Amino acid sequence: MPRKYVITLCDGPTCIHKRSKELETAIETELARHELSGRVNINLSGCLGMCAKGPVMAVNPQYTVYGNVTADDIPEIVSSHILKNKPVARLAIDEDHLYNRFFRVFGDVNFFGKQMRIVLRNCGIIDPENIDDYLSVRGYEALAKVLTEMKPADVITQVKVSGLRGRGGAGFPTGIKWELTARQKTDEKFLICNADEGDPGAFMDRSTIEGDPHTVLEGMIIGAYAVGATKGFIYIRAEYPLAIRRLEKAIADARREGFLGENILGSDFSFDIEIRLGAGAFVCGEETALIHSIEGHRGMPRPRPPYPSVQGLFDKPTLINNVETWANIPVIILDGAEWFSSIGTEKSKGTKVFALAGKIKNTGLIEVPMGMTLRSIIYDIGGGIPNNKKFKALQTGGPSGGCLSEDYLDTKIDYESLAAAGSIMGSGGMIVMDEDSCMVNIARFFLEFTQNESCGKCTPCREGTKRMLEILTRITEGKGQEGDIERLERLGNLIKKASLCGLGQSAPNPVLSTIKNFRSEYEDHIKLKKCRAGACTALTGYEITDKCVGCTACKKACPVGAITGNPKGPHLIDQGRCVRCGLCFDTCKFGAIKRS
């Protein structure tokens, strides 16, 4: 056998339904017969997106994809392709999908193989600062196709058929938003790309722009053609300098090549894009606040309606979508709206990018088809929880989202299922927490963030989040009172109902969802003055037991000199001076320090 091979079997639901599991056994048997076991890797991928021709398998290198494979075909594939390096032409699928280029490079690694890359299809395989690289992977072909073959109304129909929904978090159907803007009859319309990514720990948009800026531009230009906009803005925070630099270069290159500016690609359609920098206020991710900020006003939301699609930037109809939404557009146009709508669940189509972080082995940026369960994201892609700790909670949607307990691990990723579970899809932050995380403290952390970022325009958000934060803070300090949980629930529900914009309407989510799913932890804090995770310093104490051998390590580690004792003698913590930092606990090699 001249070279190494990797066989990737699609493990998506459709292929499983079409008996892909039988193929796995057949391949193993056939490899064993040729004494190739262990020399050819077999891995299971997530949905490869060719469900109509399932079961599907790919053979790398070269990424030859075989469709409608039966167990009877396996001997031919092994003897011809693996042994003689002759791909079996009769079974090969010749579909040049935009996304499968990524798998040619990364498909054999489990972490990547389980994903499906539509938005991030070029991230990690092309040079983002070279427009030639983007052109070589069929870049701007979708734009050319739209300008050559489609009327604006056709483009909108395609986006509607695709089932794409807003990836900024709220999930409004993109096609309908486009149609509403297109319907307005004015002299001027605007288009905005919302790249004001503000959730703590989220970096989906930054990576998309830094890895493949042209795909965002191409999506925007197609959108402008569909709704009749003449001018576009990308609103991005100033703390993303590299993303901004790459966007600037991409815009300049696109202008030079005739993709932006007057008479794009020789047509009578003209459109240009400018960058606007945000100063990093969380509320400016809200569309009306963002529009105010671009206009030069203070970033504050206003009541809707009128929606921006009717009256937006400078009072003109404005189409505003998130980075990830725009990046989906070229794929929908080139690979087809029907194909796109075959990925995902009934109401949520396509894929979603998540920033996987926290207590998980493989942290990273992932893109998975809608409908994948939280469990397979955490355990199959994320590799599970490190250091043999127990999974406790998953936070999705950043400060606007909620914490889900183990009971919800089989929830499918889609807008409705996550909302029903008490969280939200959000823009794609996903933070895994283990047994050492205190849910009350987590809720306090997120609320502190939103409270800080509240713009102060409406009373429920300005005053309500402040009061909620005070209650939460006193609970974590061991001063919680009977009835605090009910007070938090009442206030939280009120803020959700009465706030002006999405920031306030979602700010209580982390608190309400942790009360719903982890109520006993709140009760522990209030009634027993105990934090079971040992994260709330005021409720945690450290004591040295008789296991102490007098090694003096804890004494040296203590930053406030609260530990006394002679070498080889027992040591003691002065509870009055102890600041409960836990350094002694982490330092002790003999397990002689007890946390309570």
Add this chain to the structure above:
Amino acid sequence: MTTPLDMIKKKRAEAINRILSKGYLSTKRVYVGMATCEIAAGSKDVMDVFESAIKKEGLTDVYLSQKGCAGRCNLEPTVEVVEEGKIPIKYGKVTREMARQIIDQHLKKGEVIKEWTIK
């Protein structure tokens, strides 16, 4: 009349030719991650090592390019070595010293350093 589709096909052909003329079909293509996250993890140093080695040691069969973040945060900086007809090799947590060794062993002698690859 030339349609936008005709124009884009011509532009693509020209772009591909420009990439080929930079030696894309050389035996080995090296991609170094250069997104904010990768740079923070030290990928600029790694890029420097490859750049100067290619220049000083006359590695004519190597095509070097930057790339965006592939998404494997805890293993950054990442470097891929792609050869036609072979499974692309993906190295993780690459340092200056490791880059040096990748040049000496993998690029010059064709020996893959298995312990450093991402599985």
